[in-house]
Amino acid sequence: MSSSDGKTETVAVEKRRAQRSALRKFLDFYNQQEIARPLIPFIIILVVSIALSPQYFLSPSNLKVVLFQSAPIILLAIGEGIIIIMGSIDLTPGSVAGLSALVTGLVTLSTGNIALAITIAILAGLATGVINGLLVSKFKVYSFIATLAGLEIWRAVDLTITGGSPIYGLTQYSFLMIDFHTFIPLVFMIALAITLIFWYLLTRTTWGRIIYGIGSNEEAVRLAGAHADLAKFLAFTIAGLLYGLAGVMLVATGGYVVDPWTAYGYELYAIAAAVLGGIALTGGTGHPIGPFFGALILTILTDILIIMGITQYTIQEIIIGIILIAAAPALTRGLRWVK
Amino acid sequence: MPTNANNEDNISLLAENITKRFPGTVALDNVTFDLEYGEVHGLLGQNGAGKSTLLKILYGYYRPDSGRIVIQGREVRLHNTADARKHGIILVNQEITLMPHLTVYENIALLGFLWGKAFSDFDKNKIRSQIKDLMGKYGIELNPDLKIRELNAASKMLVQILAALSMNAKIILFDEPTSPMSLRETEQILDVIRALKKNGISITFVTHKIQEAIEICDRITVLRNGKAIGTVNSSNVTEKELAEMMLGIELKGFYSVKEGWVNKAIEMENVSKVPLIELHDVHTIPIKPTDVPLRGVNLKIYDGEVVAVFGLIGAGKSELGRLLVGLGKISKGMVLYYGKPIKIKSPTHALEKYKIAYLSEDRKTDGIIPHYSVASNISASALSLISKIKFLLDLRKEHDLAVTMIRSFNIKTSSPYVKITSLSGGNQQKVLVARGLASKVKLLIIDEPTVGVDIGAKIEIRKTIYKLSKEDNVSVLVLTSDLDEALGMADRLYFMHEGKIIREYAIKPDNVEDVRRKVIEDLAQASTYNAQLT
Numbered sequence: 047m048s049s050s051d052g053k054t055e056t057v058a059v060e061k062r063r064a065q066r067s068a069l070r071k072f073l074d075f076y077n078q079q080e081i082a083r084p085l086i087p088f089i090i091i092l093v094v095s096i097a098l099s100p101q102y103f104l105s106p107s108n109l110k111v112v113l114f115q116s117a118p119i120i121l122l123a124i125g126e127g128i129i130i131i132m133g134s135i136d137l138t139p140g141s142v143a144g145l146s147a148l149v150t151g152l153v154t155l156s157t158g159n160i161a162l163a164i165t166i167a168i169l170a171g172l173a174t175g176v177i178n179g180l181l182v183s184k185f186k187v188y189s190f191i192a193t194l195a196g197l198e199i200w201r202a203v204d205l206t207i208t209g210g211s212p213i214y215g216l217t218q219y220s221f222l223m224i225d226f227h228t229f230i231p232l233v234f235m236i237a238l239a240i241t242l243i244f245w246y247l248l249t250r251t252t253w254g255r256i257i258y259g260i261g262s263n264e265e266a267v268r269l270a271g272a273h274a275d276l277a278k279f280l281a282f283t284i285a286g287l288l289y290g291l292a293g294v295m296l297v298a299t300g301g302y303v304v305d306p307w308t309a310y311g312y313e314l315y316a317i318a319a320a321v322l323g324g325i326a327l328t329g330g331t332g333h334p335i336g337p338f339f340g341a342l343i344l345t346i347l348t349d350i351l352i353i354m355g356i357t358q359y360t361i362q363e364i365i366i367g368i369i370l371i372a373a374a375p376a377l378t379r380g381l382r383w384v385k
Numbered sequence: 386m387p388t389n390a391n392n393e394d395n396i397s398l399l400a401e402n403i404t405k406r407f408p409g410t411v412a413l414d415n416v417t418f419d420l421e422y423g424e425v426h427g428l429l430g431q432n433g434a435g436k437s438t439l440l441k442i443l444y445g446y447y448r449p450d451s452g453r454i455v456i457q458g459r460e461v462r463l464h465n466t467a468d469a470r471k472h473g474i475i476l477v478n479q480e481i482t483l484m485p486h487l488t489v490y491e492n493i494a495l496l497g498f499l500w501g502k503a504f505s506d507f508d509k510n511k512i513r514s515q516i517k518d519l520m521g522k523y524g525i526e527l528n529p530d531l532k533i534r535e536l537n538a539a540s541k542m543l544v545q546i547l548a549a550l551s552m553n554a555k556i557i558l559f560d561e562p563t564s565p566m567s568l569r570e571t572e573q574i575l576d577v578i579r580a581l582k583k584n585g586i587s588i589t590f591v592t593h594k595i596q597e598a599i600e601i602c603d604r605i606t607v608l609r610n611g612k613a614i615g616t617v618n619s620s621n622v623t624e625k626e627l628a629e630m631m632l633g634i635e636l637k638g639f640y641s642v643k644e645g646w647v648n649k650a651i652e653m654e655n656v657s658k659v660p661l662i663e664l665h666d667v668h669t670i671p672i673k674p675t676d677v678p679l680r681g682v683n684l685k686i687y688d689g690e691v692v693a694v695f696g697l698i699g700a701g702k703s704e705l706g707r708l709l710v711g712l713g714k715i716s717k718g719m720v721l722y723y724g725k726p727i728k729i730k731s732p733t734h735a736l737e738k739y740k741i742a743y744l745s746e747d748r749k750t751d752g753i754i755p756h757y758s759v760a761s762n763i764s765a766s767a768l769s770l771i772s773k774i775k776f777l778l779d780l781r782k783e784h785d786l787a788v789t790m791i792r793s794f795n796i797k798t799s800s801p802y803v804k805i806t807s808l809s810g811g812n813q814q815k816v817l818v819a820r821g822l823a824s825k826v827k828l829l830i831i832d833e834p835t836v837g838v839d840i841g842a843k844i845e846i847r848k849t850i851y852k853l854s855k856e857d858n859v860s861v862l863v864l865t866s867d868l869d870e871a872l873g874m875a876d877r878l879y880f881m882h883e884g885k886i887i888r889e890y891a892i893k894p895d896n897v898e899d900v901r902r903k904v905i906e907d908l909a910q911a912s913t914y915n916a917q918l919t
Binding site: 250251252253255256258259261262263265266267268269270271272273274330331 | 710731732733735736737742743745750751752753754755756757761765766768769772775776777778780820824
């Protein structure tokens with residue numbers, strides 16, 4: 047009798063072990079697949095949003111809002127993500143995107159030439175990136191300090207060049223919102239395309255490889271003979287270019303109005319989106335597609351809060367902050383079954 | 386084997402049958418060590434012999450896998466360093482946490498008098514006078530109002546000793562106390578140690594300097610490859626005997642490294658050729674304060690040759706290696722590349738222009754790239770070889786390269802795409818050496834290729850380096866403090882000591898033992914020579 051008891055016990059234990067190991071297997075898989083990190087919270091927030099308010103959330107007009115609002119954040123997050131993968135930080139996305147939006151507006155007003163305006167705006171973003179890149183890679187200024195200065199200076203420039211007043215009626219940029227009779231606006235398509243391009247660049251080029259290496263162990267990468275400084279410089283430059291493009295998008299997604307405070311505080315959205323996308327602030331890790339989903343998560347979160355009637359900006363910010371704190375450790379370090 | 390095991394009452398600290406394993410290596414293998422009251426007991430050994438590991442076990446930093454620790458007749462378990470400090474055991478080493486912006490007496494107060502007390506009154510004058518008393522008692526002269534960052538290495542050590550004394554330390558463990566110090570500073574520290582001893586404090590003194598061990602220690606225990614080779618009274622032992630114990634006198638299978646290959650030194654005896662790299666009377670200025678300056682290095686490396694530079698810690702081997710990839714400042718002399726003087730600017734410049742790569746001895750800080758896969762770690766120096774049109778990675782080529790290297794070095798990994806950190810230490814080391822050989826350079830400099838790995842992996846790594854060097858005609862410069870390694874791998878050997886190349890030996894199958902004897906003599910002589918200078 048005792049033996050049969052023992053047997054059922056063993057079976058039960060084994061069953062429990064099997065169940066546990068299935069969960070463990072899932073967690074192992076989750077930990078190994080960097081792409082899974084942003085995907086899982088994205089799916090959760092999507093399901094929760096649909097469950098909370100299917101009729102509003104899933105309406106084509108709301109989806110279009112979500113997608114076009116996420117587009118500039120996606121670009122900022124990709125740029126920021128590259129920098130964070132290197133183990134650095136960039137605090138300029140908000141100020142630079144604001145600068146680029148203003149440049150777009152000003153050039154449009156004075157020349158009426160949209161192509162020229164967009165080109166100059168993107169070049170302005172690129173120029174700020176070049177400055178950041180030189181400071182960090184050539185003059186060895188800590189990225190936090192270098193870009194903190196940029197955050198202040200470019201915002202001050204924003205205020206100066208406009209004299210503090212907004213620019214209205216930039217409806218020439220409505221083409222960015224064309225949706226080809228779907229709910230997907232052009233800005234989002236551009237953001238998606240750029241996401242895919244950077245997925246490729248970060249995983250299939252020597253530059254991308256070195257970027258991850260710098261974040262992982264910069265000394266080792268240098269000693270291995272890689273062009274670490276060049277890769278760093280390029281990373282900041284490319285990030286600046288992306289912020290510039292995001293600024294152009296903001297002209298359209300912000301209702302064809304730009305003012306000196308456009309994109310104010312967006313550096314925090316960029317960092318939050320990168321972290322929600324599973325890019326650890328310690329560097330060296332994170333899937334290139336992470337920022338894309340991170341930005342979507344942030345946008346959906348704001349959207350659903352508004353749908354739920356929480357329209358107060360401050361409360362939205364508090365809720366986003368709490369979710370970020372809750373999600374970040376698991377996202378960036380991966381879940382640990384045992385410590 | 387322990388000379389004084391007869392009298393248990395004399396023993397202040399006993400560590401019995403201590404074994405400690407780390408991934409990929411046995412750091413300590415059944416080591417027994419005893420320390421009497423008021424004794425200075427030296428631990429002598431090469432880099433990686435297990436001295437520091439033993440010390441850290443005595444200080445509660447590591448816990449042994451097996452074995453027991455007895456303090457004053459009572460068996461204890463040291464769970465952490467705080468436990469050890471409660472028993473009056475204190476470790477003094479170079480990297481310890483003094484606060485550089487506080488003054489001497491503030492540091493002593495915080496690390497000594499106030500240690501472990503979260504809130505207590507800080508009576509400046511009382512602590513000051515207590516510190517004065519301690520200084521008087523042990524003959525230490527130090528201005529208590531200087532900031533730590535203004536002090537030299539010896540004075541910093543004195544601050545640590547004072548802090549230890551202020552906590553009534555009974556046993557002080559010294560970890561290579563004198564390695565970054567000048568001769569005069571060393572003498573100052575040794576004097577203080579004598580004073581400590583006179584006051585009944587037991588001291589464990591870890592060093593790799595033979596002469597110093599004989600000078601200061603009552604007894605010396607020699608460690609090699611994690612094993613205690615023997616304990617001797619320093620009054621009746623010679624430098625040569627200690628050097629032999631330290632470096633080992635049996636060779637076993639090491640020569641099979643070169644089996645089937647023609648020795649380059651012999652092959653080239655009658656060919657006059659221009660060396661790939663020649664250092665001509667090179668002097669350097671240290672970059673970091675702990676660097677050893679080179680003081681006249683003459684060295685030649687020919688195509689396809691394996692050259693070893695043998696020397697203990699502080700010989701300047703790493704500095705020599707780093708210099709050749711642009712991480713050094715030359716004050717005098719020159720580096721010739723096929724007879725032409727060159728200036729190497731950076732590791733990237735060295736790799737791309739002159740095809741020279743350097744593998745650091747410190748696997749953790751500047752060796753492995755922890756988030757990379759095994760494959761990416763292998764290809765880290767070979768990015769230009771695995772890419773098409775300059776910057777696009779060819780993952781097919783990378784895969785082939787990784788698979789070839791994993792096979793050559795017999796790296797135990799489930800796939801080339803797992804993270805390198807999931808491998809054991811020995812296999813991580815193999816990956817790094819593979820990185821060097823994958824980069825298809827002309828000269829590969831490997832700093833301590835097998836430190837901290839077990840004996841099996843050691844032989845495998847040495848064999849593969851030698852084989853690939855000969856197959857691909859790559860020159861290899863091995864910087865090592867392991868004489869077996871130097872003799873086993875090299876076609877030619879340089880003996881280096883305190884920034885100078887002392888002698889050069891060609892190693893042929895029939896003169897290995899001869900060279901070994903001469904190198905041991907050189908080492909003993911070099912140690913004596915230094916002692917005479919003081």
